[in-house]
Amino acid sequence: KNQVEQSPQSLIILEGKNCTLQCNYTVSPFSNLRWYKQDTGRGPVSLTIMTFSENTKSNGRYTATLDADTKQSSLHITASQLSDSASYICVVSSTGTASKLTFGTGTRLQVTL
Amino acid sequence: EAGVVQSPRYKIIEKKQPVAFWCNPISGHNTLYWYLQNLGQGPELLIRYENEEAVDDSQLPKDRFSAERLKGVDSTLKIQPAELGDSAVYLCASSLAGGRYEQYFGPGTRLTVT
Numbered sequence: 644k645n646q647v648e649q650s651p652q653s654l655i656i657l658e659g660k661n662c663t664l665q666c667n668y669t670v671s672p673f674s675n676l677r678w679y680k681q682d683t684g685r686g687p688v689s690l691t692i693m694t695f696s697e698n699t700k701s702n703g704r705y706t707a708t709l710d711a712d713t714k715q716s717s718l719h720i721t722a723s724q725l726s727d728s729a730s731y732i733c734v735v736s737s738t739g740t741a742s743k744l745t746f747g748t749g750t751r752l753q754v755t756l
Numbered sequence: 757e758a759g760v761v762q763s764p765r766y767k768i769i770e771k772k773q774p775v776a777f778w779c780n781p782i783s784g785h786n787t788l789y790w791y792l793q794n795l796g797q798g799p800e801l802l803i804r805y806e807n808e809e810a811v812d813d814s815q816l817p818k819d820r821f822s823a824e825r826l827k828g829v830d831s832t833l834k835i836q837p838a839e840l841g842d843s844a845v846y847l848c849a850s851s852l853a854g855g856r857y858e859q860y861f862g863p864g865t866r867l868t869v870t
Contacts, residue, residue, distance in 0.1 A: 647798075677858075686760070686847050686861030687799070732798050743812075744859070746798030 645670040647735050647747035655753045660723055664750045666716040666733030674736040678707050678718045681730045681749070690718070690731075723754045758782070760862035762848050768868045774836035777865045781829070781850030789859065790823060790833050791847040799847055805831065806853060838869045 647668045656662050668676070675694045679687035691700045691707040693716070697709050705729075706719045720727055730749040737743055761780040767777050772826070781788050786807050791799035802821065804812040807828040816823065825831040835842055845864040851857040 648782075684861050685847070685861070688861070689858055692858065734798075744801070746800070748796065748798050751796070 645735070645737065647733055647746045648744050649731075649733050649747040650751050651750060653749070653751040653753070655689055656752055657673060658723060658725055658754050658756055662720050662723060662752065663716045664720075664731050664733075664752070666718070666747055668714050668716070668733070668735045668745070668747075670714075670735040670737050670745050672738045673711065673714075674738040676707075676709055677734045677744075678705070678716075679732040679734060681682070683729070688712075701735060720752075723752075725754050725756070728752060728754045739749050760848055760850055760860055762846075762862035762865055763837050764865055765863060766866050766868075768870065769838055771840055771869050772837040774834065776832055776834045776865060777846050777848075777867075778850030779831045779862060780831070781831075781848070782860055784852070785850035785860070786828070786853040787851045787857075788825060788831050789849040789851075790831070791849065793845045793847055793864070795844075802833070802846075835867075838867075840869050843867055843869045 650665045677692045678690045681687040690705050693700050693709045704721045709716045730751050732749040733747040735745050763778050775860045788805040790802040793799045803816045803823050805825045808825050845866050847864045848862045849859040851859045
């Protein structure tokens with residue numbers, strides 16, 4: 644069964660600090676991995692998307708890594724800001740014409756003063 | 757360019773009542789998705805449309821849920837009758853055809869069944 648597991652479930656950090664969120668998956672056959680940011684009361688918004696051959700991708704202060712061998716990904720947030728407070732969801736897509744997305748349960752990040 | 761539009765944003769109904777949600781995808785996006793998201797969980801796919809055809813509705817509880825996308829553009833998701841356990845956020849997303857492309861999500865409809 645395709646699964647995506649994220650850790651930690653929740654995280655509280657001080658503004659300006661860095662943090663790293665983890666994602667482990669068992670989705671097969673693998674197509675791509677995406678990180679979404681979901682603010683409270685809003686739909687998810689894509690941060691990064693990585694295919695099998697990519698092992699790192701940045702979007703501003705967000706840097707995602709992918710290890711396709713160990714089926715692990717991380718999302719690193721640098722110099723956190725209050726506006727980074729949100730849920731971060733790891734989503735893995737399988738290949739094929741009827742490709743499906745498997746969503747993780749997300750990591751709830753709270754950035755405080 | 758407008759994003760995915762959903763309405764209403766919030767809905768409170770009593771159990772056993774019907775409810776409907778509406779979604780207008782991004783212009784040119786042939787693929788439309790309806791997801792259910794419970795609090796603290798990731799979205800779960802209910803149904804996926806390619807134009808007006810439902811290509812994946814395996815997770816849609818067909819005894820009470822129905823959806824339509826008659827002209828291949830906007831879509832309606834209906835629940836009749838609603839149950840307490842249906843309280844959740846219903847997200848609509850759209851993408852270019854084929855399901856391999858980036859999905860863009862709407863803001864969701866938060867349903868509360870009392």
